[in-house]
Amino acid sequence: METRGGVPNTVLVGRERELAILSALLQRTAYGDPVTLLVSGDPGVGKTALVRATRQLSGPVTELYGTCLPLTSLSVPFLALRSAVRGLGPQDGPPPPRVSETTDDVPYLIDTWLDELCAIRPVILTVDDLQWADQSTLDVLMYLIAGQARRPLAILCTVRNDDSNDRLQRWLADIRRLPDIAELSLEPLDRVATGEQMAGLLDATPHQSLVEEVYSHTRGNAYLTRLVVAGLPRDARHIRPDFPDDLRAAVLQSWRRLSPEARRVTQILAVNGAPITADDLRAVTGMDEVLPLLAEGVGAGTIDAASTGTYWFHHPLIAEVLERSMTPDARRQWHAMFARHYETKLTDSPARIEVLVAIADHHDRAGHAAEALDWALTAAAEAGEGGGRPEMLRLLRRAVALRKELPDAPVSVRGLLSRLRTAAEATGAQEEELGAIEQLLEDPDLPALEVAELLVRRMHLRFSTGRAFLSVEDGQAAVRSAAVDMSSWQYALSLAELAHAELWAGTEGASARAQEALDLAVRSGHARATSYAYTAMAMAAMFDQRRNEEAFDHATRGLEAAVIARDWWAYVHAASWEANALEIWTAQEFANHLSGRRERLAELRAPHTYLAFLSASESSSRLAFGDWASVLDQIRSVLGSDPGPVTDAQARLTAARLSAWQGNAAEARAHLARADELFGERTEFLAFPFDAVRSEVALAHGDNRSAYEAAITGATSRGIPPTMCEWLIPLASSALANLIGEQRDAGQDTADALERLENLVTDFPTIIRDIGAPSDLYERQCSALQDLYAVEVARARGHADTGIQWIAVADAFADARLPWEETYACWRAAEALLTHGHHSRDQAASVLRHGLDLSEQLRARPLQALLLSLAESARVPLGRVEVTNTAVSALHGLTPREREILSHVIAGRTYAEIAHALVISEKTVSSHISNLLRKTGTANRVDLARFATRALREG
Structure with a gap:
């Protein structure tokens, strides 16, 4: 027992x-x-870990922890309770009562003692593994729970899902009838959390291939994950080929308690690889007593009986371990027997596809290559028609491998690869599709138009898998190949995607090429070529002429054509440019539009890969305007299944930004490391803010040199500016200002850093601006970032009295709807005003309080800590100033709405808070505040609040 706080x-x-x-x-x-x-x-799902987490959730408490044991040959009364109080000392409170099995008043004695203990501090009594509890322990717990008086006592019990213990089930039924009993059913971890657990076990970000393998084996069971990962090197990409002994022992613990006959029948069940009825198992094994043996396995918790009449293992890892425990010859023999049995069951029933798949699988594992190939092709065809695309993909993958063993097979390799490629595209398996395309392109006899189509698709997939950004050279190769028929849809498609790549590269004449592609695509009447051509035209309208309305119309046409073609890459490509033409990516309108397009894509039953892409783009937008809670939900949804490398990387960059702002610096680096792992060359991927995020993460770690280098790398990248280009120069100036400040404080030479600063100002007198027609919001954001750049340069040059500048920057960011940057500016403003300035403390206190409000809303813990420390050192009171609308009405020359808004401004509320309270838009709030600034002659919101407060006080 420990007393923990x-x-x-x-x-x-x-x-x-x-x-x-x-x-x-x-x-x-x-x-x-x-x-x-x-x-x-x-077992192993994490029940004990959860209840032991009380130490991180509670304040000073007395924690009593006892565990029950699976004793078989003896019984120790009150075992869990004895272990719970073992180690208590005089400093912990009154000594526990001495109990024995012959004492009838044990429940009363323990209850009285807990009363005395609870009078000192709250008590948490945890009883772990209740399924092994002795009856005396259960009786005492019943007494404590049923007769609990008002006292600070928490009783936490863990119990396995096991229906075989009748005595425990009766006890649980009685407990559940009592009032105020809370229950929590713990499910296995999802894929994302399994990866997080593995990161902690390996002390490194795990490779995604390792996460996939571990999760496929353990299904999120935390204990089994720990056993599988134990001993693996930090950079492992795959699990060991053989399971370690402790894992085998843990998995087979319940199985070993079965009778020899039950162990044998469950071992044969494992060979089947899928749920099966008792009748089918009896037919294969020839054992008459199958049903009682299966019932024995159910009672032991080894297998489950489904309502459909089938039986399968409670955890799939049991089946895998049991099958591996057989000799290879025995496994092949049983697989052959299962294959023959299922062949006799082949009918036109609704289960026909399942039976076909089972036949193909068993022939393959029995070593029957020719039969396995035939059945795999038959099963794949019917699975595709029946909507079982993942199953079809798996079978076609096997068929390609088997065809290499059977050179005389009637089916061609090209035909199999084409079917595999089509199935992979339909399921969103981009790595699989790319591999099939690469093999197809090795065929010298492939028709030129088909080569062109495959080259274009390879461009997309190399992008989607993080191998290379859209290549002008690949586009040119596709155009050359398709030139055999310049009226073909393949030629129009190749031109469109060459224009796509050239627009990103800033190649002259790309817009004219997009127009040529559109003319040809429309004449061809081919939906896929038309979709890409319209989206290329949307890009051209934004890149060159900056005609956003025209761009939006083109992108919408491209999206509708993609729906007709059922080309999901084309759909997300068009939807992204629709959103880009609608508003800057940091705007709520951008996020909402992508959300709507994602919902439509879901209705069209597109693969997770493409839905996740739009979710990841939406989450990066929501992060910018502060909707961090939605960002967390979306990232978890994106990473819940394999989203593909490009989407994984995009989600990780967003997660890295959020973690950096909220003070999880190590987590931010881990997400960034995962994004780096996915993409070989980051700076070339202009659609993603690798360098800007790298700079932000380095700043969060206090690594100012790396932050500067990352920002400059992004600022000097080739082609059009990358996403978040507007942030790069302000980030570089912030890193230099921090570095110079550190050097000054340490008495070091600042000449090199100051020279870099002057070079930065010379090379980049203004921030970098993105392509596209500037919206009003974009102009406000660029203006705010330019102001940030200027004041960071002033800070780096040692200008101490910059408080008013920083207030103006904070106000500009509020107007630009960038709350994270606004919070940072509030801290710098308060710091400058209180440390170096000669201004009113009321002014400093107002901006400090506003920064604290924002940091609390955003959970920006580092900035919150800095603001609180500043308030404490400067002795700034943090109480809110509340001013009623009645008081504000004393100010002359204001409209009723302006008075109403002014009362909120004086109270330190944000634009968003004011808009929510008054049920108006933030833009309307901004307009009213602009009028208030003009009427009062004040420069910003802080000055406005100070002026109004003084006027009210004097009035």
Whole structure:
């Protein structure tokens, strides 16, 4: 037992919801209410880890932890309770009562002792593995739970999902009838949380291929994941070919308790590889007593009985371990027997596809190559017609491999690769599709028009898999190949995508090429070529003429053509340029538009890969305007299944930015490392802000030199400016200002850093601007970032009295709807005013309080800590100034709405808060505040609040 008030270094992953529930219950305990929580789940799912997390959720408490044991030959009364109080010392409170199995008043004695203990501090009594509890322990717990008085006592119990213990089930049924009993069923971790757990176990970001393999084996069971990962090197890409002994022992623990006959029948069940009925298993094995043996496995928790009448293992890893425990010859023999059995069951029933797949799988594992190929092709064809595209892809992949063993097979390699490529495209398996295309392009007899089409698709897939940005050379090769028929849709498609690549590269004449492609595509009447041509025209309208309305119309036409062609790459390509033409990517309108397009794509039943792409783009937008909670949800959804490299990287960059702003610097680096792993050459991928995010993450780590270098790398990249180009020069100036400040404070030579600063100002007198027609919001954002650049340069040059400049920057960012940057500017403004300035403390306190409000809303912990430290050192009171609309009405010359808004400004509320409170848009708020600034002769919101407060005080 320990009395704890601290926070441990380890944090559970993937259990945010469960921890929130547990935290809320413990909060009730702290207020004096008794609570009881039953946590149930499979072995190894993390029940113990969750209840032991109480030490990180609660304040000073007395924690009593006892565990039950699976004793078989003896019984120790009150075992869990004895272990819970072992180690208590005089400093912890009154000594626990001495109990024995012959004492009838044990429940009363323990209850009385807990009363005395709770009078000192709250108590958490945890009983782990309740399925092994002795009856005496269950009786005491029943007494404590049923008769709980008002006292700060939390009783936490964990129990396995197991219906075989009748005594425990009766106890649980009685407990559940009592009031105020909370229950929590713990499910396995999802794919994302499994990767996070692995990162902690390996002390490194795991390779994605390793995450996929581990998750496919453990299905998110935290204990099994730990066993699979144990001993792997930090850079491992795959699990070991053989399971370690401790993993085998853990997986087969319940199986080993079965009778020899039940173990044998479940071992044969494992060879089947899928759920099966008792009748089918009886037919294959020839064993008459199959049903009782399966029932024995169900009772032991080894296998589950489904309502459909089939049986399968409670955890798929059991099946894998059991099958591997057979000799290779025995496995092949049983696979052959299963194949023959399923052949006799082949009918036109609704289960026909499942039977075909089973036949193909068993022939393959039995070593029957020719039969396996025939059945794989038959099963793949029917799976595709029945909507089973992932199954079709798997079978075609096998067929290609088998064809290499059977050179005389009637089916051609090219035909198989074409089918594989089509299936991979339909399922969003981009790596698989790219591999098939690469092999097809090796065929010297491939028709030229087909070569052109494949070269274009390879461009897209090289981009989507992070291998290379859209290549002008690849586009030119496609055009040359398609030139055999310049009236073909393949030629129009090749021209469109050459124009696409040339527009990104800034090649002269790209817009004219896009127009030529569109004319040819429309004449060809081919939806796919038309889609890409219209989207290329949308890009051209934005890149060259900056005609956003025309660009939006072109992109919409491209999207509708993509729907007709059912080309999902074309769809997300067009949807992205629609959003770009609508508004700058940092705007809520941009995010909302992508959300609508994603919903339509989901209705069209597109693969997760493409839905995730739009979600990732939307989340980067929502992060910019501060909707961080939605960002977390979307990133988890994106990474919940494999989204493909490009989307994974985009989501990781957004997650890295959010982590950096919210103070999770190590997590930010881990996300950035994953993005780097996915993309070989980051700077060339202009659509993604690799260098800007790298600079922000380095700043969060205090690595100012790396932050400067990353920003300059992005600023000097080839082609059109990259995404977040507007941030690059301000980031570089901020890094230099920090570096120069550190050197000055340490008495070091600042000449080199100052020279870099002057070179920066000479080379980049203004920030970098993106392509496209500038919207009003974009102009405000660029203006705010330009102001930030100027004041950072002033800070670097040692200009101390910059408080008013920083206030203006904060106000500009508020007007530009960039709350993270506004919060940073508020801190710098308060710092300059309180440390170096000679201005009113009211002015400094106002901007400081506003910065704290923003940092709390955004959970920007580093800035919040800096603002709180500044307030403490400068002795600035943090109480809110509340001014009623009635008081504001005393000011003359203001409209009723302006008075109403002014009252909110004086109270330190943000544009968003004012808009929400008054049910108006932020743009309307901004317009009214501009009028207030003009009427009062003030320069910004802080000055306005100070002027109004003084006027009210004097009035």
